[in-house]
Amino acid sequence: MSRHCVVCQKDAAAFGAFGIKPRADALCPNCGSLERHRLLLSYLRARTPLFDGQPRRMLHVAPEICLETIFASACGPGYLSADLNNTAAMERMDITDIHHADDSFDVICCSHVLEHIPDDRKAMREMCRVLRPSGFAILNVPVMPIAETFEDPAIVEPADRQRVYGHFDHARNYGRDYPDRLVESGFDVTVIRAPDLLDAAEIVRCGLANRCCGEIYIGTKRGA
Numbered sequence: 001m002s003r004h005c006v007v008c009q010k011d012a013a014a015f016g017a018f019g020i021k022p023r024a025d026a027l028c029p030n031c032g033s034l035e036r037h038r039l040l041l042s043y044l045r046a047r048t049p050l051f052d053g054q055p056r057r058m059l060h061v062a063p064e065i066c067l068e069t070i071f072a073s074a075c076g077p078g079y080l081s082a083d084l085n086n087t088a089a090m091e092r093m094d095i096t097d098i099h100h101a102d103d104s105f106d107v108i109c110c111s112h113v114l115e116h117i118p119d120d121r122k123a124m125r126e127m128c129r130v131l132r133p134s135g136f137a138i139l140n141v142p143v144m145p146i147a148e149t150f151e152d153p154a155i156v157e158p159a160d161r162q163r164v165y166g167h168f169d170h171a172r173n174y175g176r177d178y179p180d181r182l183v184e185s186g187f188d189v190t191v192i193r194a195p196d197l198l199d200a201a202e203i204v205r206c207g208l209a210n211r212c213c214g215e216i217y218i219g220t221k222r223g224a
Contacts, residue, residue, distance in 0.1 A: 133224035
C-alpha cells in the first residue's frame, strides 16, 4: 500500500526510516513529517475548529518546520511561534516563565517539549494560566510502556541521560501516569489515539501503525 501524508497532502511509495534506532515507515520524504505530526494534524482537522477560517491566538512552542506554516495560515496574525533557543522562532520564550497575560491564547501546541524541561510541572502550570477558558492545549510527550514516570534530578550529564533516558537531552521518561501531572497543573485531559480518528487501512496508509505514533494529550482549563 502506498503512503499518504496528511501534512503535505502528497502520496509516496513509502515513508522512510527515522530515529536513533531507525524505525521503518516514519519519515515523509516530501515534507519531513513524522508519525506524531501526521496524527496531530489528523486530530486537529477532524475534531477541532482550528481550520474554520476564524482568527485565533495560537502559541506554538518549539515550532516544527512541517507544521508552522500550516498553523500560521490557519490562525492569521494571532499565530506566535516561541522557543528558548531557536532564533528562527518569533519570540524567545521560557515556558516555565511565560511573559503573557492570563487567558491569552485560544490554542497552545507544545509537542515533545516537556520531556526536555527540568521543572515540567511549572511549565504545565504556566501554559494552563495563559490558556483561555474556551481554548485547548496540545501537550504531547513520548510516553514509555511503564506505569510511573521516572526521573532523577541528579542525572544531568548528556552521556548519563542518553544511557538512562535514551536521549542526551531528556530530563525524564514519562510513564502512563503522565496525564496525572497535567491534571495536577489545572487541566482536564482527553487522550486520543490513532484508532479514534482513522480506520485500520487509513492508519497504515498514513504511516501511523507503529508505537512511536504515540497519543494526543488535549488539555482544557479545569472548570471552564
